Amino acid sequence: MALVAFDFDGTLSDSEMTVLLGEQCGVAEEMTDITERAMNDEIEYAESLRRRVALVEGLTSEEVKAAFEGVRLREGAPDVIAALNAAGVTTAILTGGFERGVRFALERADVTVDAVIANRLGVEDRQLTGEVTGPLVEGTKDVALRALADEVGVPLGQTVAVGDGANDLPMLRVAGFSIGFQPKPAVVDACDETVSSMAELQLLLRDRQLL
Secondary structure, three states: OOEEEEOOEOOOEOOOHHHHHHHOOOOHHHHHHHHHHHHOOOOOHHHHHHHHHHHOOOOEHHHHHHHHOOOOEOOOHHHHHHHHHHOOOEEEEEEEEEHHHHHHHHHHHOOOOOEEEEEEEEEEOOEEEEEEEOOOOOOOHHHHHHHHHHHHOOOHHHEEEEEOOHHHHHHHHHOOEEEEEOOOOOOHHHOOEEEOOHHHHHHHHHHOOOO
8 A cells, every 4th residue: 555645736736826816816926925935945834824825815705716716737647646546546635725726626637636635714704814724734744644644554654745845845754755846946855756747757656666
């Protein structure tokens, strides 16, 4: 048995959910700047996430839905997930992004994963409150990966983590095998291998005898 855990924004998807939300109210540029600083380990992730979500306070549920319509799996990602599922590998998404956006993207691509561990936007009276809750605000991905591996009965040494940014570092460091997907400079040293495309990732997973 094996478990492959993916980051979402910047890894399975080439979009960034907070930036898409920011585009709905004209703060996308500020969102991008905060996101890049967080992914390069220049600012603590929980703080960066709270800053970004605070910027979109007041967005309506309809505007949130419109933003999440732009969330897509990157080219080749559905094929990688489907191949892992067919091989009997447990698949999971561990993201500081938002469960609703992840679910939209998976449904649109007609693929499923065994687990999604993600955060949630605060909503009151059909508007965003500017707050965010969930297991990966203050919680880190190493804790989430350990808990999930224990839940599904996979030894930590048989886990694979795939990510790109600084908030992925905890899971990349504890996984049995770590893969950087177009990783930021701060992440490269924590990776056993790096890839630049989903096709390259699929070949690497095949070489690891996971497919």
